[in-house]
Amino acid sequence: MAETKRLAIIATKGTLDFAYPPLILATTAAALDYEVHIFWTFYGLQVLKKKRDLKISPLGNPAMPMPVDMPILVQILPGMEAMATVMMKQKMKGKGVASIDDLLDMAIESDVKMIACQMTVDLFDFKHEELIDGLEYAGAARFFEIAQGADITLFI
Amino acid sequence: MADKTLDAKGLNCPLPILRAKKALKEMKAGQILAIEATDPGSAKDFESFCTQTGNKMIKASEAGGVYHYEIEKC
Numbered sequence: 001m002a003e004t005k006r007l008a009i010i011a012t013k014g015t016l017d018f019a020y021p022p023l024i025l026a027t028t029a030a031a032l033d034y035e036v037h038i039f040w041t042f043y044g045l046q047v048l049k050k051k052r053d054l055k056i057s058p059l060g061n062p063a064m065p066m067p068v069d070m071p072i073l074v075q076i077l078p079g080m081e082a083m084a085t086v087m088m089k090q091k092m093k094g095k096g097v098a099s100i101d102d103l104l105d106m107a108i109e110s111d112v113k114m115i116a117c118q119m120t121v122d123l124f125d126f127k128h129e130e131l132i133d134g135l136e137y138a139g140a141a142r143f144f145e146i147a148q149g150a151d152i153t154l155f156i
Numbered sequence: 157m158a159d160k161t162l163d164a165k166g167l168n169c170p171l172p173i174l175r176a177k178k179a180l181k182e183m184k185a186g187q188i189l190a191i192e193a194t195d196p197g198s199a200k201d202f203e204s205f206c207t208q209t210g211n212k213m214i215k216a217s218e219a220g221g222v223y224h225y226e227i228e229k230c
Contacts, residue, residue, distance in 0.1 A: 028170040031177035032208045096168040
């Protein structure tokens with residue numbers, strides 16, 4: 001067996017759609033016997049909250065396909081983000097796409113190392129108790145220690 | 157004859173690979189895992205999975221939108 005490969009990911013985004021790439025890549029890499037580390041920073045920390053409420057933002061993603069053609073002015077209306085999120089979740093379920101909760105559980109189960117950026121935890125006034133257990137709290141220097149020995153490094 | 161079967165029909169990336177990995181973990185070297193999937197992307201994915209994990213793809217076929225794979229644990 002060859003030497004264990006290592007994947008290091010920086011996850012910076014906290015919308016429902018952007019929570020997928022780091023978790024899909026992390027769980028897949030773990031299944032391919034990689035040692036995987038995710039450094040969660042800025043809005044990425046939303047994914048680590050015990051009480052997650054991730055949404056998609058049609059306004060923030062102008063190319064997002066909507067079930068019905070919707071002018072921008074309609075997308076601004078209150079409740080549209082929640083509606084788009086519900087529709088996206090239903091569509092994902094229908095297509096056999098894993099939920100973020102499931103992917104996160106699978107990542108933890110397959111020993112993906114999770115690091116939360118302490119600086120942004122402070123910035124957003126998050127308490128360690130609000131975030132899932134088993135996190136390491138560290139800063140950029142810790143990321144470089146990991147990335148230095150990584151075969152693949154991704155910024156998402 | 158497969159030693160274990162995995163029904164991954166209706167599941168999408170990365171679930172078929174994750175389930176297969178989990179199933180293989182509980183098997184012994186030389187045993188065969190048979191997988192059924194409906195994700196068209198799984199064809200290349202299982203090929204890559206085998207190349208990278210050192211397991212052996214014995215059979216890969218498709219019929220009526222269902223993909224069949226047989227992987228020998230190495």
